[in-house]
Amino acid sequence: MSSTLQIKRWLFTTNHKDVGILYLVTSLYFFIIGGTLALLFRIQLSVPENDFLDAAKFNQAITNHGLIMVFWFISPLAFAFANYFVPIQIGAKDMAFPRLNALSYWLLLFGGLLVIAGFFMPGGAADFGWTAYAPLNTETYTPNFGANLTAFGLLMLIASVTVGTVNFLVTIFQLRAKGYKMLGLPMFVWGIFFTVLMMLWAFPSLQAGLILLAADRILGATIFEAPKGAILWDHLFWFFGHPEVYIVLFPGLALALDMISVFSRRPLLGRKVIIAAFGAAAALSFGVYAHHMFMTGINLQYLKFHMFTTELISVPFGVITILAILSMIGGAIKLTTPMLFALGSIAVFIIGGFSGVFNSNPVLDIANRGSYWVVAHFHYVMVGAALFALFGGLYYWFPKMTGRMYNETLGKIHFIVSFIGFNLLYFPMFFLIDMPRRIYTYPEWTGWGPLNFIATVGGFIFGLSHLIMFANLLYSMKHGPRVDKNPWGAWSYEWVIESPPPEYNFEGIPVVQGNRLMVLMADGAKPAAHAHNSHEGEHLSPWPLLISLGPFLFLLGLGMWIAQAKFALPLMVAGAIISAYAVYGWFRDDFYERFKLEEPPEYKERWPFESIHRVKLGMYFFLFGDAVFFAGLIGAYIFVRLEAPTTLPGLVTHNILLGLIGALLMLWSAVFMYAAARGAKLGDRTLTLAGLALSIVLGIAYLVVTGLDWLGTFSAGFTLADPAIATSAVTALSHALHLAAGLLVAVYLLLKVWVRGFTGHVPDTIDSLAVYWGFLAAVTAAIFGVTYIF
């Protein structure tokens, strides 16, 4: 392939394996950035009263270390493997929505670049810690312009996560090879499955918090500066934040289980019990987060409940750990590099888990809260358990991805050095239980010097040990000995196919019969061509890249514009033009149905969603997450109204008649959209066109009426400085933007049906849009019921 074709391939690719490699490279790049930041502040902390970094630089370093490592390294590394291997492991030729998969990647990359760009803004990058506690995160206390970019970057990340989540759920549910039962899937797929489920319901809460924060920072609202705003942020952040810990942990832990099974040549003990334990932990993760708030003075009964659930969650994790260890009994264990990393992951996870139980209690939290004990604890879980397992995965799958073997001795050296470095780095922190987190320096008389020095030495050993891995893998990529397709004797689907896997994974149709994973040839020895009309370049699309680049430039420009920097407006204009052009391009491709990559549904196992179209299923999952987003916003309004007696009920601040008219307009807009969908299903073009047109008109009317109502509210003297007005305004605005996006799609579908009739997926797309409209109508009813009346 020529170099221009290569560049085009990597920029425009939608192939899940290419996207997986992009994720991998990007996550390792962010690992180096986050790791460098960590080493910088470890130098600062190595001796008392050091002046290597000043407080401002130190705070920026720890904040961005946390953000980058959690959001742009560990999770993306897990999703690099998920992108590459989940479709193969379930027996699919690609993800359910290949272009959305590429979009996930580009949104993630540009979001991360926005956060890093914060370092170059006046005042520097965000410095309020990755938890961004209110009201320190507001403009009053953190005027750094980089903080705005951090909020924007996180919002782009959430967009990436949302798209990716929907994609993985539909893929795992609907693209399994025919006959492949859910329970037979490798643990890694199960880990990713529960991970994306938690992502689906957890991230929207952070999204709600960030949008409210953006209103504070940019529109002059005072939601988090108002009394009790701190607690509101805590709720929105930790509702997301606790599941996030398991989001980071699950893929690695599940992968460690797979590796333990393969290298001890034994099936896992109690597979179903382990899967159930993962499910229980995922479910419980939404009901434990108040243990992050034990010291905030919220009422004791509520805290006791969360203490109970937090301690309860140790049961499923205990079960997983014990069963993983017992699984090895009677095996013939091969202590290869991946196996060592898997065992190392379990070993540090045990310490991380035990120390976590210590944090489950409001009494012990008197010492633990905000101390280095907590730092040690969550690094044992998030770095130890997750990172060791995922680096093990890198060695495990390296021969599959490259067709060559790494150097085993160097791999083992890497494990031993990094394991020693890791424990040297974090174990002393348990003894620093009196030392507060995030202080940039400490006086000598505290006696914390020696332990910190050991930790810093450990940090350098741990950090630099990864150079061994990079050297090993980079060298072996070109010069390692070639290996056959299954060097480990593993069982799952990726080991059935060639190394590296062919473009569409299976040169035939993957089918599972009983417990056998097979690839059937369609006619004789020839690869099945009908699954894809795969002529060169058809799966390339420039739009995922451009549709992410546009918002990136726009938000970068906006951040610079707020900081009154030069070239801000041209950037914003360019960003807006690129975004608009990319959306137009995507629509145009779909209008002429240029992008076709789909496996015939009859070759696929789709339980329990046999009869539902993938677009509609994707829409459902998106809306299930979106429901939490609106719940977060409406919940914030309820919280503000309960906590601030000075705020006025919606009955006073709004015109209730306009509100009612708006709700009715939106409702009937949904009725007509529903009718349009029925017309599409019945093949009745007139009904569809009329339904779409009426729905669009009523939707626009709703926007006008709501706008009039808000004009009335503002002209009556209510401003965003009132937190109740601000939260409800942000809710209404978010809803309006949802509707505006929907109207764009509705107009597109109207044109397509008008010009081209019911071709391709049009009926199912309209059906999905009707579901979306129904959701918007339901949200309108909730907004009307809560913010206009309560």
Place this chain on the structure above:
Amino acid sequence: MAGGEERIDVVARLRERRKLLWAVASGFIASGLLVALAIGAVTGSLTGGLPLAIAVAAVTLYIAAIFMDIVWEGWGVQLFTVITVIIVSLLFLNMIFGRQVMP
């Protein structure tokens, strides 16, 4: 074979028509509920507290169930809907109970 497909087609068409009728009827029912909600609020019989919460949740869920097609889907979608409702309720309960003063 062809006859079977035709019969399925007829069943599917009947289903779509029934869904449409339900939707139009539900449009009127939900409109009535929204008007009742507004009247209840203006007359003061629904201001704040549990009755309002239940009324709003009921109207919202009714509209969602009908117009998001959830009532017509298989158990998979319905299960995920129930989980979503539980998680949304959890978020609300945390916001209400996770404060200094018990309500």
Place this chain on the structure above:
Amino acid sequence: MFHYPFNPAELSETARIWWDLFGFYLTVAIILGVVVYAGLVLIPWIYSRRRQAVDEIQPGVIPGERGRMAYLAVIVILIAASFIAIFVESYLAVNKLAATLEEKYNVDIEELQAGEADGVLVVEVIGFQWGWTFRYPNGVETDILYLPAGRPVIFKVTSEDVFHAFSIPDLRVKVDAIPGQVNVTWTVPEKPGTYRVQCYELCGVGHAEMITKAIVLPPEVFDFWYESQSEKLESEGGEQ
């Protein structure tokens, strides 16, 4: 200047409750940890030395189910039992923390809230960027915390600006200082001495410097200090 005594549990009433519970957790963790780590180290060590007759992982074959229900149930029950033990102990400790003030020191919580309790020192703690103000009932404000040994102290903690966390780690006192709300916590310091007071939540560039001292005085010395401060305040008030 900052002495660290032999037994940290004897520094205050709350420290005692904390160390008791910590000791329990640590014991459970060590017992379970030894068992689990023994398995994690011994099993790979033993079974990496032998070759298995029948390889149960076959390429392209989904591995079979292993583990009898009874066996698995026993494992789950054992883990659940340790969870219940930990939960019960935690629950009792939380209640003990709440009840000790009432039972051991006869402090009536209702009277306290009305501001009438005898023998209890109520100190208002106000965090700001970056320091602490301690306000005593007589109106004296200090930036060093003076406490009497052997007498219950109630802290009413709030913040002027951002989220701080007030803590005297050696005495096992900690509560968040949040703008717009007052959080209450307590302790009974037992040993005279000087202790570190520090902020435990990132609150801006001065976070590390938000550190001061708590000086626990023998009761009669504290009373002397308190009276002299009252007089000083009065005389200052008189001059104005």
